[in-house]
Amino acid sequence: MTDDKKADQPQPAVEQPAVEQSPENVPAPTGEAVPEEVAQRPSRRVRQVGERQGMFGVKGTGDTSGYGGLVAPVVYPAATQRPYGGWFDTVADGLDPLIDMVVIHRGEITFHIAPGNLLAAAKLLRDEPDLRFELCAGVNGVNYPDDTGRELHAVYSFLSMTHNRRIRVEVSVPDADPHLPSLCGIYPAVDWHEREAFDMYGLIFDGHPALTRILMPDDWPGHPQRKDYPLGGIPVEYKGGTIAPPDQRRSYS
Amino acid sequence: MSTTEDLYAGSSETTDGKVFTVSGQDWDEIAAGLGDDGGDAQERVVVNMGPQHPSTHGVLRLILELEGETVTEARCGIGYLHTGIEKNMEYRSWVQGTTFCTRMDYLSPFFNEATYVLGVERLLDIEDDIPEKAQVMRVLLMELNRISSHLVCIATGGMEIGALTVMTIGFRERELVLDLFELITGLRMNHAFIRPGGVAQDLPPGALEEIRGFVALMKKRLPEYAALCNANPIFKARLEGVGHLDLEGCLALGLTGPVLRSTGYPWDLRKTSPYCGYETYDFDVQTWDTSDSYGRFRVRLNEMWESLKIIEQAADRLARLEGEPVMVADKKIAWPSQLAIGSDGMGNSLDHIRHIMGESMEALIHHFKLVTEGFRVPAGQAYVPIESPRGELGAHVVSDGGTRPFRAHFRDPSFNNLQAMGVMSEGSMIADVIVAIASIDPVMGGVDR
Numbered sequence: 275m276t277d278d279k280k281a282d283q284p285q286p287a288v289e290q291p292a293v294e295q296s297p298e299n300v301p302a303p304t305g306e307a308v309p310e311e312v313a314q315r316p317s318r319r320v321r322q323v324g325e326r327q328g329m330f331g332v333k334g335t336g337d338t339s340g341y342g343g344l345v346a347p348v349v350y351p352a353a354t355q356r357p358y359g360g361w362f363d364t365v366a367d368g369l370d371p372l373i374d375m376v377v378i379h380r381g382e383i384t385f386h387i388a389p390g391n392l393l394a395a396a397k398l399l400r401d402e403p404d405l406r407f408e409l410c411a412g413v414n415g416v417n418y419p420d421d422t423g424r425e426l427h428a429v430y431s432f433l434s435m436t437h438n439r440r441i442r443v444e445v446s447v448p449d450a451d452p453h454l455p456s457l458c459g460i461y462p463a464v465d466w467h468e469r470e471a472f473d474m475y476g477l478i479f480d481g482h483p484a485l486t487r488i489l490m491p492d493d494w495p496g497h498p499q500r501k502d503y504p505l506g507g508i509p510v511e512y513k514g515g516t517i518a519p520p521d522q523r524r525s526y527s
Numbered sequence: 528m529s530t531t532e533d534l535y536a537g538s539s540e541t542t543d544g545k546v547f548t549v550s551g552q553d554w555d556e557i558a559a560g561l562g563d564d565g566g567d568a569q570e571r572v573v574v575n576m577g578p579q580h581p582s583t584h585g586v587l588r589l590i591l592e593l594e595g596e597t598v599t600e601a602r603c604g605i606g607y608l609h610t611g612i613e614k615n616m617e618y619r620s621w622v623q624g625t626t627f628c629t630r631m632d633y634l635s636p637f638f639n640e641a642t643y644v645l646g647v648e649r650l651l652d653i654e655d656d657i658p659e660k661a662q663v664m665r666v667l668l669m670e671l672n673r674i675s676s677h678l679v680c681i682a683t684g685g686m687e688i689g690a691l692t693v694m695t696i697g698f699r700e701r702e703l704v705l706d707l708f709e710l711i712t713g714l715r716m717n718h719a720f721i722r723p724g725g726v727a728q729d730l731p732p733g734a735l736e737e738i739r740g741f742v743a744l745m746k747k748r749l750p751e752y753a754a755l756c757n758a759n760p761i762f763k764a765r766l767e768g769v770g771h772l773d774l775e776g777c778l779a780l781g782l783t784g785p786v787l788r789s790t791g792y793p794w795d796l797r798k799t800s801p802y803c804g805y806e807t808y809d810f811d812v813q814t815w816d817t818s819d820s821y822g823r824f825r826v827r828l829n830e831m832w833e834s835l836k837i838i839e840q841a842a843d844r845l846a847r848l849e850g851e852p853v854m855v856a857d858k859k860i861a862w863p864s865q866l867a868i869g870s871d872g873m874g875n876s877l878d879h880i881r882h883i884m885g886e887s888m889e890a891l892i893h894h895f896k897l898v899t900e901g902f903r904v905p906a907g908q909a910y911v912p913i914e915s916p917r918g919e920l921g922a923h924v925v926s927d928g929g930t931r932p933f934r935a936h937f938r939d940p941s942f943n944n945l946q947a948m949g950v951m952s953e954g955s956m957i958a959d960v961i962v963a964i965a966s967i968d969p970v971m972g973g974v975d976r
Contacts, residue, residue, distance in 0.1 A: 324927060348927045350906050379907045380649045408778045411912070412943060414936040416925055429923060431910055431938065435778075435792075438799050442910065463781025466946050467938075489606040489975055498614060505611075505618050 324348035324420035348420075351379040358383065361439055368405045369395055384442040389454040392445055396460045399432055399443075407432040407441070410461035413468060415475030419501045425449035428477055430457075430464075447477070456482035474499035571599075574957075578607050584683065584964060585971030589948075596957050601949045605942075608975035616935045620901030621647055622863045624932055626719040628922070631937060632973030633716055634679050637672040638915040639922075639973075640721040641665055643935065645802055645911035646924035647723040650904050653855055659844075660851040661725035662804045667738070667841040668711065668720065669803075669913075670834040674745070675704035676916035677827040681752065684824070684965035688765045693755060700748055703741055710734055724861050725854035730845060738842050742835050749835075752828055766821035770951040770963030773818050780947045784918025784940055785830070786967060788814045789822035796914040808837050820966035827916075827968075862897050901930040910938075917941055917968055937976060941969040 328342040353375045357363055362383050366376060372395045375386040387395050399407040411431040419425055424446035433440050445454050456479035457464045468479040469488040476497040479485055487494060496503055507519045517523075540546075547556075571592065578588040588604035612631055616624045628643045629636040648654050682697025705715040711734055712720040712727070720727050756762045772782065774790040787794055793812040797805040813829035815822035854861040883891040906928040912921030918940030925934040944967045951963040 326927075326929065346928075348906060350908075350927075380652065380909055382649075382909060384908070409781055409783075411781060411919060411921065412938045414923055414938070416934045416936075429908070429936075431912075431921070431923070433919075435794060435799075440800070440910075440912075442908075461781070462779050463943060463946065466942060470942075487606075489609040491606075498611065505614055 322347040322349055323418050351377050354378040361437065364404055365439065365441060368402050369398060372398070382440075382442060384444050386444050386446070389445050389447055392443075392457070393455045393460070395443070396457050400460055405434065406436045407434040407439075409433040409435060410457065410463050413457070413464050413471055415471040415477050415499065417475060417499065417501045421446070423448050426452050426475055426477055428454060428471060452476055453478050453480055455480050456485075458482050473497065476500070576960075578604065584969055585974075587945075587964075587969070587971055587974075589960065589964075591957065591960065593957060598952055598955055598957055598960060601952045601960060603945055603948055605945070605971070605974050608971045610976070612976050613935055613937065616932050618931065620863065620930055621723055621904055621932060622901060624935060625722055626717075628935070628937065629717050629719050630972065631976050632915070632917070632920070632939060632941065632970045634676045634970050635672050635915050635917070635920075635973075636716055636718055637665075637668045637721060638913060638920050639937070640719065641669060641803070642911060642913045642915075642920050642937075643922040643924065644721050644723050645913065646909040646922045647904060649909040649911055650907050650924060650926050651723065651860065652905070653724065653857065653860065656855050656857070657725055658852045658855065659804075660729075660848040661853045661855075663841050663844045663848065664711075664726050664730065664853060665721055665803045666805065666808070667838060667845065668708070668726075670837045670841070671704050671707055671738075673834045673916045674831050675701045675708075677831050678704070680827060680916070680965070680968040681756075681824065684962070684968075685756070685762075687961045687965050688762075690756070690762060693752070696748070696751060696755075700745065703744065707734075707737060707741055710737055722854075724857070725852070729853050735842055735846055738838065742839055742842070745831075745835055749828070749831060756824065757828075763821060765962055766819065766824060766966075767817070768819050768821075769955065769959045770820040770823075770966045771818055772947055772951055776947070776950060780950065781943045782918065782947055784914070784916070784944070785823045785826040786944060786947070787918065788812065788826050790814075790818045791816040796912055796919060800912070802911060802913055808840050810834075810836050820962050823966040823968075830916075859893070859897060859902050862894075863901055903928060903930050912938070915940055917970070917973075918944060937973075939973040939976065941967075941971070941973040942976075945969045945974055 324347070326344075326346045326348055328344055354377055356366070358366060358376065358378055362376075362378065365383070366373065366385075369385060369387075372387055372391040373385050374388055377384040377386070385395075396410075399405050409432070411433055413428050413430045416427040416429055417425060418427065426449055427444055427446045430443040430445075431440065432443060447454055452475075454477065456468055458468065458479075459481065465482070466488060468477075468482050469485060471477045472479060472482075472485050473487040473489050474497055486492065490498065509519055510517045571594065574591045574593055576589040576591060578586045586607035588607070590602045590604060591598050592600035610630075612627050616627050619627065624643060624647075625640045628639045631639050645654075648657065678697045678701040682694045682701070685691070685693025685697065708718065709715050710731060712718040714720075772780075772786065772790070774787075774792050776782075777787045777790055777792075783794065791814050793814050795812040796802075797810075798812055810833045813826050813833060815825050883894050904926040906926055908923065908925040910921050910923045912919045914920075919938065920940055921938045923934070923936040923938065924932060927933040945964075947967065948960075948964055951967070952960040955963070
């Protein structure tokens with residue numbers, strides 16, 4: 275889309291614009307209204323979580339377009355500054371010291387919360403009369419392999435039926451230490467969702483009553499939804515026999 | 528080996544106790560075997576039901592601990608239908624994603640497509656640009672789909688308690704809905720018809736008359752279900768008080784849909800957070816106050832009447848919207864969904880070929896880029912839940928700014944609601960487990976994805 279416009283008018287690679295951001299997501303100028311210790315939190319900064327290279331998927335001498343050398347950063351919507359507007363502020367007030375970062379994008383609010391604060395935040399979300407998020411719709415993992423130190427994200431969706439509000443809570447943990455607390459004790463609904471996130475991403479929910487695989491076989495090695503896990507290409511074992519991946523089964527040449 | 532010895536049914540000793548393989552008509556052998564043991568096995572029996580038991584709604588495995596005929600502990604084993612749809616979607620373009628997600632919950636394909644497409648449209652920021660006709664067609668198809676899904680739920684639920692007539696008439700009516708789907712989308716299931724930006728095609732000629740005819744027929748036939756079941760003493764005896772779960776339990780376990788509404792709480796996303804213009808339709812949220820399987824049956828039956836009301840309104844609007852566009856005006860989003868087929872039924876239309884090959888090189892470039900690579904979606908994440916026949920269905924769609932979904936996760940109501948199976952059936956009779964599961968209406972394609 276935007277690339278086609280660019281195709282008409284070549285631009286130097288260094289001036290690749292960041293991906294589109296909604297106006298309310300422009301970060302505040304540094305050092306203004308944000309306490310120093312808050313500003314120092316790593317999640318406050320706009321972070322690049324990856325890099326996109328080239329345009330047509332061609333590399334080397336096959337690239338006759340000249341666009342193969344383009345490098346564009348992958349940037350997600352940046353933190354939003356107060357006031358958030360409407361009930362967003364009410365919820366943010368209720369959770370305040372526990373929040374690392376708030377992102378409002380396309381009318382949906384996301385609270386980024388550190389793993390250590392998750393239990394306290396969930397308890398507040400459920401019990402506080404102003405918040406009253408009765409229902410946790412579930413949790414699912416997302417893997418950002420290039421987001422160093424925060425490779426695995428657990429994304430929760432909470433719903434307050436009393437106030438008819440919906441928020442998203444995002445917790446990120448490093449691949450090397452993928453531990454975060456289980457919300458099973460507060461929201462029993464997340465039981466299977468946490469097992470699925472463990473199965474697919476290897477997120478370890480401490481305190482879960484039985485964190486076992488749920489969709490894959492019990493003895494399956496690896497976590498299939500991670501970005502470094504291939505699509506297909508895995509030999510399948512059935513009753514002692516091994517079936518090679520499709521591309522290795524037979525040579526027709 | 529003697530001929531009386533059964534090759535498959537037999538018993539063996541394991542570390543967890545004696546294991547019997549049951550293949551029917553061998554109860555005497557089990558009773559005798561249990562008698563030998565004398566100890567623990569006399570009191571505690573663990574039965575493995577499924578994964579292919581006919582009453583488990585697909586490939587669901589139930590592990591039941593019994594004391595006599597009473598279930599003391601019940602667990603589910605799922606994953607037998609896991610096909611990695613979410614992983615596959617990360618390797619296809621945004622438009623191709625609809626052909627994958629439509630196959631998840633195979634009884635409500637339009638809902639899977641709709642929640643995914645609404646998420647993509649929110650990320651593209653084109654929610655307000657979707658033509659009215661596309662939105663009305665989405666509503667029409669979703670409500671027809673709600674009827675067909677509820678019919679299967681009631682039909683199979685009836686079959687599992689021995690009410691075969693409910694099954695035959697349920698599938699008879701569902702067939703009519705599938706015929707409508709075939710007329711409108713070309714396929715009976717797995718339509719991939721709702722696409723980012725609108726729907727794939729306009730209504731075919733004569734579709735509105737068919738829809739009106741179907742509504743008129745359903746108004747005659749829906750009372751048959753009420754006459755067969757509503758006051759039927761056997762039906763009521765099997766359903767009333769079975770699978771009880773109150774409002775508190777529903778919220779703790781995240782249950783939505785007919786199960787939640789059977790507690791008397793009128794929570795319906797079509798009313799509380801409308802999408803596709805549901806706020807402009809006149810319909811009521813159906814509730815019941817018994818929190819049991821019978822209440823859920825009545826909620827579903829009543830919801831079919833409400834769906835008929837919405838279909839009638841949608842049909843009236845479609846009659847007014849004849850010739851209007853069904854896809855967003857931005858060609859870069861619309862084009863990959865509108866690859867018209869030539870009059871010979873093969874390949875692209877000749878007009879299009881003439882245009883891109885003979886008249887405009889820019890058009891050729893755009894065709895090539897958009898068809899091979901797809902359009903780009905701005906980075907971000909969206910979650911637009913909708914009210915599927917089984918409850919809150921939502922797609923968590925994450926984009927990194929590329930032409931393929933970075934992550935698409937479906938919060939399927941069957942997956943979540945099946946967690947309540949244990950709470951609903953522990954302490955009840957083994958035959959009631961089946962009724963409780965039927966009242967949740969899980970579809971394993973959606974549970975396992």
